[in-house]
Amino acid sequence: MVVSITTVDNSAADPADYTTTTVTATIPAGQTSVDVTIPIIDDTIGEPTEDFTVQGTVTSGNASDPAAGTVTILDDDTPAVTIGDVTVTEGTDANATVPVSINNPSSTDVVVSITTVDNSAADPADYTTTTVTATIPAGQTSVDITIPIIDDTIGEPTEDFAIQGTVTSGNASDPAAGTVTILDDDTPAVTIGDVTVTEGTDMSATVPVSINNPSSTDVVVSITTVDNSAADPADYTTTTVTATIPAGQTSVDITIPIIDDTIGEPTEDFAVQGTVTSGNATDPADGTVTILDDDTPAVTIGDVTVTEGTDANATVPVSINNPSSTDVVVSITTVDNSAADPADYTTTTVTATIPAGQTSVDITIPIIDDTIGEPTEDFAVQGTVTSGNATDPAAGTVTILDDDTPAVTIGDVTVTEGTDANATVPVSINNPSSTDVVVSITTVDNSAADPADYTTTTVTATIPAGQTSVDITIPIIDDTIGEPTEDFAVQGTGN
Known part of the structure; x- marks a missing residue:
């Protein structure tokens, strides 16, 4: 029996799926069956199960025409849908552009129902929930979907949300969820504030630890103090503490005890260092606590009285009212007043150094011993602080008592009446004076x-x-009366 065989396209078609075949099938007499072969095409396109028809017509032999047969082709290229992982930066990227793709093209549109699912990132704070249909046209492999990203001013850690998909049409398998990762653009910068305190007034330094914008999580900063010119335990108490800035807030204060002593010190400072141990924030630069001293020593130049001839030098104390932590250096110079160089003293320029921890040193100024009567005189001793934490002094005074005070003598005189019209009386001093000596003279009977x-x-x-x-x-007076020898007194009073 001879049967004419031909193929007819159905959902499978020539040449994409198979090769059209026209052939004669001869079943020998006495047998019941023969096979015909039809080439099947192997492509890389995802397709549903397809089929074509095999029709036959008996051209010889005593047999009726057959019903058509069907060849069903199962596909080996079913596409796998993938939802891409995407990383975006808040503030830079207004949207996340997410690819929805298949690994090989499909012969039909692949339709995927997409929806977002909160994870550490959540709607509406971080992104906008999106439900959308992604359709990959037949013959293509990818389409993009967009999901709005929210730009806020809150510091946050890196966060993410999921994108889930379900194939609703087309020959493809459901995808695993994709992930959108959001990098934050508001990472808070931690600042440790600079603070100035006054010793004796401020028992503690209150130091702010702050961030420039709030964080979505607590920011925890490990704080420790570090000596600089100010040191523990003399100036402050070393402090190690944890500063926690609660989520949504921007600042907390820490307190560091300040020591009140009685030692004069320059302005000193110590550092406050911090390390972020938890939370989305950057480590801070050091803060500085500056301590103003309340014990600044006052320099005094002592007043001194010396006696010329007895004291070869004036010993002048240069002192401070409380000890200093550093040497106090005072430049000393003498300045003429009623006493002057070189007649009364020797001009002296000298440096007086009061060692750290001490309160006084002496300087010496030579005093001149002359033979001239002088009133009590004085000169100034001036000072300027050239080094150390101290205030300039008022001038001190050296007073010189004289040892040459002249003694006034009114001379005794004998005159002869009639010969001497006047008595010439000497008024004298035993050594010269530096000033006029004025004597009020009067006679007394x-x-x-x-x-x-x-x-x-x-x-x-x-x-x-x-x-x-x-x-x-x-x-x-010359009279004519005989008289015995007579006398009268001449008295004097110094002015």
Whole structure:
């Protein structure tokens, strides 16, 4: 029996799926069956199960025409759908563009129902929930979907959400979930504040630990103090503490005890260091606590009194009212007043150094011993602090008591009435004076009396500075009466 065989396209078609075949099938007499072969095409396109028809017509032999046969082709290229993992940066990327793809093209549209699912990132704070249909057209392998990303001002760790998909049409397998990772653009920067305190006024330094924008999680900072010019335990108490800035807040304070001593010190400081141990934030730069001193020493130059001839030097104390942590160096110089160099003292310029921890040193200034009568005189001792934590002093005074005070003498004089019209009386001092010596002179009756024997005289006798004597004259009366030897007194009072 001879059967004419031909193929007819159905969902499978030539040449994509098989090769059209026209052939004669001869079943020999006495047998019941023969096979025909039809080539099947192996492509890389995902397809559903397809089929074509095999039809036959008996052209010889005593047999009826057959019903058509069917060849069903099972596909070996079923596409696998993949939802891509994407990383975006908040503030830079307004949307996450997520690829939905298949590993080989399909002969039909592949339709995937997409939905987002919260993970550490959540709607509406971090992104906008999106439900969308992604259709990959037949013959293509990928389409993109977009998901809005929210830009806030809160510091957050890296967060993510899932993208799930279900194939609703097309010859493809459901995908595993994709992940969108959001990198934050608001990572808080931790700052440790700089603080200035005054010793004695502020028992503690209150130091702010802050972030420049709030965080979605607690920011935990390990704080420790580090000595600089200020040191523990003399100036402050070493402090190690944890500062926790709660989520949504921006600052907390820590306190560090400040030591109040009685030692003069310069302005000092210590560092406050921090390390972020938890939370999405960057480590801070060091903060500084500056301590202003309340014990700044006041320098005093002592007032001193010396006696010329007895004291060869004036020993002048230069002191501070409380000890200093550093040497206090004072530049000392003398300045003339009523006492002057070189007549009364020797000008002295010297450096007085009060060692750290001490309160006083002495300087010496040579005093000149002359033979000139002088009033009490003085000169100034001035100082300027050139190093150390101390204030400039007021000038000190060295007072010089004189040991050459002149003694005034009114001379005794003998005159002869009738021969001497006047008595010339010397008023003198035993050594010269640096200033005029003025003596108020007056006569006083004794056995001789005014107006019979002399004329009462009141006069001022001035012995110029540097000289030792002047004369005064007193008129003597020449009468005709015999008298014994008589006298009167000449008294003087210094002005």
